[in-house]
Structure formats: C-alpha cells, structure tokens
Amino acid sequence: MKLTYLILHEEKLIMERFAGDVDLYGLLRAVQGIWADSDFDKTYRGLLDLQSADLHLSFTEISDLVSLLDKSPESSQAPFGILVSKPFETTLAKMFEAKMQPLQHVGVFSEPQDLFDFLEKPVSLFELLNSPIALQQSYPSFVNGEQLT
Secondary structure, eight states, rough: OOEEEEEEETTEEEEEEEEEEEEEEHHHHHHHHHHHHHHOTSSSSEEEEEEEEEEOOOHHHHHHHHHHHOOOSSSSSSSSEEEOOOOHHHHHHHHHHHHHTTTHHHEEESSHHHHHHHSSSSSGGGGGGGGGGHHHTTOOOOOTHHHHH
C-alpha cells in the first residue's frame, strides 16, 4: 500500500491517494499518520482517490471503520469525496457513504470534475497530488501493515 497526501491550507483541502493493496490495518495506520501531521485540520474538505487502490476490506470492516471515525475526535467534519473507478471499490465506497451520512457529508464519484464540484474546489488542484511536494509526503509501501525496509 502506498499513500500520498497533500494538505492545502489556502484551499482548506486535504487530498489523499491510496495505491496498491489496502487493508483495514494499513488504512487505519495511514489515517492516523495524517491526523498526526501538524498541518492537519479536521475542518478542511477532503478527497480520497482510490482509483489505483485494491481494497481488501469486508462489509463488516467498513462498519468498523465508520464506528472508529464516529468515536475519534480527530475525524473530519467537513464534506469528503471519494474517487473510484473499479466495481468492488465503488461498492465499498457507496456502503461507506451510506453509513457516514448521519455523521458527515460524503460523496462517491467516478470523475474528478464531479468530485471537485461536490467539494466546491477547482479540479485543477487534482494534479497537485502528482507534484514533488505531495510525493515527499508519501508513506512508503506497507505489507500487512508493516513498513518495507
């Protein structure tokens, strides 16, 4: 699993991109790492790009994730969009969206433009996830939650 993220203060936006095999343990470690970033602000809108991710989560684990986010004081309270392109990941994202609705405004999208319209931000920001600054904030690959050395 690889996570790349970028926090844009001027846009009040946090962009995250997962790639590779993503399980619940790795996802939670990555989220906690972002929460620990001194630049993190839970009032910022969020974007999660899962187009290059292969999720290894069960429906029960989606419920567990929602429960954990509900109980965490660091959890975002702003609108949050998820970008997906594969059927299984779309199904899990839609399930997450439905379970999160009472807690947070979440949307699932297959096109970047639609996601950025939802977030009320310019789609041109999406390219910044490929920038050297974002890549410097990448987490290394994880296998079963353990960092590769």
